[in-house]
Each structure stands twice: as C-alpha cells, then as structure tokens.
Amino acid sequence: MNNFSKKFAFATLTLTTLCVVNAQEIKVYNQPLFSEFLEHSGNEFRSATGEPGENYWQNETDYVIEATLNEQAQTITGKVTLHYTNNSPLALDYIWMHLEQNRFTEKSRGTLTTPIAGNRYNGDVDGGYTLSNLNAKVKRSNSSKHIITDTRMQVFFAEPLAAKGGEATISMNFKYKIPQDGMDRMGRVVTKNGTIFALAQWFPRAAVLDDIEGWNIEPYLGAGEFYLDYGDYDFKITAPFDHIVVASGELQNPKDVMSSKMRDRMDQAKNSDETVYIIKPEELNDMSLRAKQNGTLTWHFKMKNTRDVAFASSKAFIWDAAKINLPNGNKAVAQSVYPIESSGEEAWSRSTEYTKNSIENYSNKWFEYPYPTAVNVAAEIGGMEYPGLSFCSWKSKGAGLWGVTDHEFGHNWFPMIVGSNERRYAWMDEGFNTFINHYSTLEFNNGEYPANLSKVRNSIGWFNSPNREGIDTYPDATNLRNLGMTAYYKPAQGLFMLREYILGSERFDNAFKSYIKTWAYKHPQPRDFFNHIENVAGENLAWFWKSWFYGTGNIDLAIDTVSEKEGNYIITILNKGEVPMPVKMMVTYDDNTTELITLPVEIWQRGNSWNYMLNSTKKLSKVELDPEKIITDVNFENDIWEPTQK
Incomplete structure (x- = not known):
C-alpha cells in the first residue's frame, strides 16, 4: 500500500460459469475476498507473524536543546544538538530533517494547498525558520552542506555515516516567530492574565529512515501529523520569571524555578488521589510564589525513549496536579494548567481528574504508561497530542472536556508508544485511539459521560453517501468532511466489530495487547498489525481487512x-x-x-x-x-x- 491513495480492486469479476450446489448460487467473485490480503511471507526485518524480525532495526535520535521564549517579540530562539545513531544496514551520505515551522510561510506547500476559504489546518504565513551555524560531524569530519525544501532539510556528511551503529552529531541554531494560528496544533492565545504559548513541532527534527519506505519525507501540509524515531531528550526552556513552564518529561531543577511553597504542594500532589493546587486561581498575580522576582528562569526537562517533546509557557496558568497509580506499583503525576477563564468544576478544574483516570484506565487495560508526567494544557487548540503532554481547548467543558482529554491522552498509546506513521496512516493512531476511548468512557465514573462508538448505526448516512472515501485515503488528500470517518470512526468501528462481533473480547484483547507490547517503541506498518492480530487470534481475517480497511463497500x-x-x-x-x-x-x-x-x-x-x-x-x-x-x-x-x- 503506497500511501492512502492506492485502492484495492476486488469487488467484481466477470462470471463465466454458474452452477448450483444444494440450491445455492455460487458466485466466484466472492472467493478473492477470502484469499490472502497482504503477503504474509516474512523477512529478516518483519516476520510473517507480525513481529519484528531477527534483524529489525530503527535509528536512534537523542536531542539536547536550549531555547528561549521572548514574550514581547513572540519568538523562539535556540540551539539543537542531535546525536544520531545509524542502526540501518546502509552507510548514509546524508540524513533528512523536518523543519515544520516552515509550514507557516506564504509560499509553503501547506499554505498553497489550503483552500481560499480556509479549514482547520490554517496557519500563519509570517513565520518560518532562520537557521545558522549548521554543523554535521562524523568522526573528525565536519560539514555545513544542506538543502532546504519547504518543510524538509537534507543535511550532508563529509564522509559516510557507517552502518550498524555509526554515530553523527548535527547541531544548528534556530529562530522563528511563534504562530498565533498554528494549524490547531500549536500557537498562542491572549487571556485575561497573559498569553498562553503552546509550542509543538518546534525544533528541527530528524525524519525516519525505515525498511519499508526508506526516508519518510512527506511534506508537512495539514491533516498528516508526524512520524519520528525514538531517543532521549534533554531540553531547557528559558522564559520570563513570572511564567509557568510545563513540558513533556520530568522537571530536573524544581528548586531553581519553583518556590518552596510550590514544591511542597507538588510533593503533596504526588501522593494524593485528589487534585491539589500548585497555583490557586486567587494566586495568579502573587509573584511571591515565583522563584525570582525579575528577569528569566530556565526550566530543565528530560524525557527518555520518546519520539518527541512539547511544552507550554504562560503567566496566566492556574496549576494543579494529582497522583497517577500504575499497575506495577509505580506512580506518575497528572497535571493541568489553564487560565482563570477556564476554571470551574464544570470545566478545567476537573482536567487533572480526567487525565488521571484516562492514564490509569489505559495502563490497566492495555499497556502501562511509561512516562513520569501527564500534562493537560488549556490552549487555543481543539485537541492535539504529544508524548506526556496534550493541548485541549481552553473553552471545553463537561463531556466535551472529558472526551478531548481522554482522546489526546489515549494517543500516548497510539502513536507515542506504538510508533505508527501518522502522516501516512492516520487510522493507525486516530482510529485505534478512538476505539480505546470508547471503553475508557464507559468505565469513567460509572458512565458519567456517554460512549457513542456502540451506536454504529448513527453513521449510516455517511456509509450511504456517494462522496465517502476509504480508510486508506492519504490523510492530506482526504476531503476534510470525510476525515472524521476515515481516520477516526470507521477504523474504530471496525475494531469494535472485530472485538464485539467477530472474534469476541477474549481473543481480541489477547491479540490487541500483544500487538501493543510487541511494537512498543517501534514502527509497525499496516501489514504488521493485520498479521499480528491474525496470528495471535488464530483467524484468517483477509476478508475483513480487504473490505473494511481498503475500499468503500458496505x-x-x-x-x-x-x-x-x-x-x-x-x-x-x-x-x-x-x-x-x-x-x-x-x-x-x-x-x-x-x-x-x-x-x-x-x-x-x-x-x-x-x-x-x-x-x-x-x-x-x-x-x-x-x-x-x-x-x-x-x-x-x-x-x-x-x-x-x-
């Protein structure tokens, strides 16, 4: 399947013979539906059982980043150093990197492919990277040669980067204007007590080289999200002294950036199942809670074995937290930051409760949450996920806030733990996540909010529409009116039918949990998922994959x-x-x-x-x-x- 644009034709064949057996008409054209769908034969990289092969490989990306937020200029200035390990069997003359802030320019492909009337994926056009001091080092050789094409950059080495463990260091300085309208994934919004800066896809990042596509270098356009390798992140964010900075990963220097009162409250929260305020609504302008009274503070975070990090910064944040209980006895911390406008028990004052319950549910039901924190950030973003941190609309309330919080934190399993390619196969993260959201909602607070996935027949109007598209449609090419179905609900409904109607919960859950465990921190392809479910569940499901995931049949x-x-x-x-x-x-x-x-x-x-x-x-x-x-x-x-x- 080369992207979502390729369709499988299998519905009809010319009938040459008709025969009758036991008074039942035999139509030969059904037989191909039940034949093998994707080639099951394995190789040294990916096995026929849907598991990594004996020589499976993926490259490692470790980052050290220092960045400064300038609130007045609304800019980020920083330096990124990437330690890149080439585990592939090929020596590399270059690597590709993503420059996704270049999406926010007047001539970017994303801008030029956005309809005049706009859509969800609008973006500012006065941004983009300014890069300097680029250096790619292999052993003792250095190179600054590079080519920038829209949101991609090719960085060349002076000598080949050796296969099977060769290491390189790529460093550069970067600067850009923070977009206000960041394609509903990042940006800034002005609130009563200050601007909220939500920063994501915010530094130059290495593209994925894999054994299926080679370099995954699709441009950043809109609906397609991201696909990255795993590694360790060590990053520092310098912001105004009165800002609170939250991020993916664990804060390394609380004594430098938090007052003793804030630290005491955080320690209390780490041991409390009830939400504890770190900064109360009435304390938003109490600067005595800050570690300094002027200048800037540098917040230092680390996160291990992750495919990305994001952060948020504002002086407008109410901040609260609570303990997350994990199955093996470990603990994590659920946190929420939000402006005074979002406060209230019918709104964001329950965000940490929602976050805690979501993480605990998925940890108990599918696979244990691996990160030390889970941070929910109120921003001018409908809902967007990054490892250990989510952006949700600061205007969400009640069932809407539960739904978006649960969905975005569900993404920590797909695609943050199970590292599928969001830019090509949106259904492997959005659809799988929508599926697990259904069961989490059923269990939250004895069904406080409705779970709608079981009402599959509410979607019949779309299934009968002549304008419907298949799940396999490439997300950036999908009609946005169809994207909610092709990426989210139709694949989720497929898994729901597979669990509740075709396989049964016991067989399905065994297979699905095995898939998550098998591909945790790795890069599965659609074929790997199909093969693994079939092998663990013990069922040839070619007919189902073919007809439901590839095509528009009903x-x-x-x-x-x-x-x-x-x-x-x-x-x-x-x-x-x-x-x-x-x-x-x-x-x-x-x-x-x-x-x-x-x-x-x-x-x-x-x-x-x-x-x-x-x-x-x-x-x-x-x-x-x-x-x-x-x-x-x-x-x-x-x-x-x-x-x-x-």
Whole structure:
C-alpha cells in the first residue's frame, strides 16, 4: 500500500460459469475476498507473524536543546544538538530533517494547498525558520552542506555515516516567530492574565529512515501529523520569571524555578488521589510564589525513549496536579494548567481528574504508561497530542472536556508508544485511539459521560453517501468532511466489530495487547498489525481487512425468505453488500422463548445467498439479524422477518 491513495480492486469479476450446489448460487467473485490480503511471507526485518524480525532495526535520535521564549517579540530562539545513531544496514551520505515551522510561510506547500476559504489546518504565513551555524560531524569530519525544501532539510556528511551503529552529531541554531494560528496544533492565545504559548513541532527534527519506505519525507501540509524515531531528550526552556513552564518529561531543577511553597504542594500532589493546587486561581498575580522576582528562569526537562517533546509557557496558568497509580506499583503525576477563564468544576478544574483516570484506565487495560508526567494544557487548540503532554481547548467543558482529554491522552498509546506513521496512516493512531476511548468512557465514573462508538448505526448516512472515501485515503488528500470517518470512526468501528462481533473480547484483547507490547517503541506498518492480530487470534481475517480497511463497500445482510419444510424452517439469508460478515440471528418463537444462532463468515465464500435449516417444533414469530445492533448494516428494513399473519 503506497500511501492512502492506492485502492484495492476486488469487488467484481466477470462470471463465466454458474452452477448450483444444494440450491445455492455460487458466485466466484466472492472467493478473492477470502484469499490472502497482504503477503504474509516474512523477512529478516518483519516476520510473517507480525513481529519484528531477527534483524529489525530503527535509528536512534537523542536531542539536547536550549531555547528561549521572548514574550514581547513572540519568538523562539535556540540551539539543537542531535546525536544520531545509524542502526540501518546502509552507510548514509546524508540524513533528512523536518523543519515544520516552515509550514507557516506564504509560499509553503501547506499554505498553497489550503483552500481560499480556509479549514482547520490554517496557519500563519509570517513565520518560518532562520537557521545558522549548521554543523554535521562524523568522526573528525565536519560539514555545513544542506538543502532546504519547504518543510524538509537534507543535511550532508563529509564522509559516510557507517552502518550498524555509526554515530553523527548535527547541531544548528534556530529562530522563528511563534504562530498565533498554528494549524490547531500549536500557537498562542491572549487571556485575561497573559498569553498562553503552546509550542509543538518546534525544533528541527530528524525524519525516519525505515525498511519499508526508506526516508519518510512527506511534506508537512495539514491533516498528516508526524512520524519520528525514538531517543532521549534533554531540553531547557528559558522564559520570563513570572511564567509557568510545563513540558513533556520530568522537571530536573524544581528548586531553581519553583518556590518552596510550590514544591511542597507538588510533593503533596504526588501522593494524593485528589487534585491539589500548585497555583490557586486567587494566586495568579502573587509573584511571591515565583522563584525570582525579575528577569528569566530556565526550566530543565528530560524525557527518555520518546519520539518527541512539547511544552507550554504562560503567566496566566492556574496549576494543579494529582497522583497517577500504575499497575506495577509505580506512580506518575497528572497535571493541568489553564487560565482563570477556564476554571470551574464544570470545566478545567476537573482536567487533572480526567487525565488521571484516562492514564490509569489505559495502563490497566492495555499497556502501562511509561512516562513520569501527564500534562493537560488549556490552549487555543481543539485537541492535539504529544508524548506526556496534550493541548485541549481552553473553552471545553463537561463531556466535551472529558472526551478531548481522554482522546489526546489515549494517543500516548497510539502513536507515542506504538510508533505508527501518522502522516501516512492516520487510522493507525486516530482510529485505534478512538476505539480505546470508547471503553475508557464507559468505565469513567460509572458512565458519567456517554460512549457513542456502540451506536454504529448513527453513521449510516455517511456509509450511504456517494462522496465517502476509504480508510486508506492519504490523510492530506482526504476531503476534510470525510476525515472524521476515515481516520477516526470507521477504523474504530471496525475494531469494535472485530472485538464485539467477530472474534469476541477474549481473543481480541489477547491479540490487541500483544500487538501493543510487541511494537512498543517501534514502527509497525499496516501489514504488521493485520498479521499480528491474525496470528495471535488464530483467524484468517483477509476478508475483513480487504473490505473494511481498503475500499468503500458496505455491510448489508438481509433475510430473504422463511419457509417451512418437513416440519423445519428454511431461513434464506442474503449478503447484499460488499463487506461479508458472520451472521448472528435471533429467532423468537410464539411462546416468547428465543435462540441465538451464529453462522461463520465462510458461508459467503462462494456466494451471496445461504439457506439455514432450523430444526424446531415450535412456531416462529420473528427472525432478526444482529439483534444487538453491533455491525454497521446500512439497511435496517431487511434485518427482520415476521410472518404476515400472526
């Protein structure tokens, strides 16, 4: 699958013969649906079981960054030093890097591909990087040669970087204006007590070299997010003395930047299941809480084995925190920062409670949270995730704030822990995350807020739309009206049906947890996911991957006829859609007793009609397909049979 733009054609073939077996029409064109989908044969890098092969590799990116926030000029000035380890089997003459602040220029590809009327991914056009003092060092050789193309930069080495462990150091100074409108991923917003600066994708970062695509160098346009290698980050943010700075990772120098009262409160929060204020709403202008009374403060953070870091800075922040309890007995800290306008029990005063519950739920159900902190930042951003830190709208309240908080922190599992490629395969992070959000919402506070994923038939209007697109559509090319379905809900609904209807919770959960554990801090491709689920669950699901994840076909199971024959009932079921499904059929007898009948998906292997003989001496009063309404069947009217005369 070379990006989302390639579609698989498998719906129809010319029929050359028709034959009848047991009065059932055989349609040859169904058979390819059940054949192997993506090639299962493994290699030394990726196995046929959907696991990393014996020679799987990925490169390592370790960063040291020092940056200064100038509040008046609204700029970031800094230096980044990248220690790059080439674990690939190839010597490298160059590496590619992302310069994503170059998206915010008048002539960037992202700007030029944004409609005149704008969309969610609008961005300022007066920004972009100014770079200086670039040096790429391999052993004793140095090079400053580079080529900048839009949001990418190719950095050349004076001598090849050796394969299988060669190390290089790339350093440079950078400066840019912080955009106000940062494509709903970063930016700044003015509040009553000061500007909130939300900084993400904020320094030059190495692109991923992998065994599937080579260099992943898609430009930063809009809907496509990011794909990065893992490494350790050591970064310092210098900001005005009255600012609070929060970031991915753990604060290294609290004594330098927090007063003793703030530190005492944070220590209390680290041992409290209830939210504790670090800075109270009434203390926003109490500068005695600050470690200094003028000038600047430098906040020092570290984070290990992560694919990125982000931060926020403002003098307008209320700050609170609470303990996160993890399954192995370890603890982490949930934190929230937000302006006075966002305060209140119906709004951001519950943010830390939401963050804590979300992290604890996913840790217990799927895979333990690996980071020391989880910070929720109120900003002029609808919702965006980075490792250990999320930006959510400062205007969100109630169910909306729970939903966006839970979703953005769910992203710590997909794609921060399981490092899929967001820029190509949005469904592997957005869809998987939307799926796990459903169960987290069901469990939060005894169902305080509604979980909507189970209401799959609310989406039928979209499934019947002639303008729908497939999950495999490249995110930057997807019609934004479809993106919510193709990236989020349709793949999530697919996993929901897989768990609740096709495999069952036990088999699915075993496979899904195994996938997370197997690919934690690595780079799975779609094929790896499909292969791993099949192997652990013990099921050939080619028909499902093909028809649901690649294509725009629909589910339409139907009851055709019910007839009596020699004291039994013959129930004829049709597969009128392009997506086959196992059949779950509830029969109700005239004495109001019921019986659930399950038929395997293989009944559709050679045709779209199936006769089922029901042995019963009782009289049928009703037959209903999918009685729990789990599958996205696009036609309700043909799901139920009742006798014309009762």
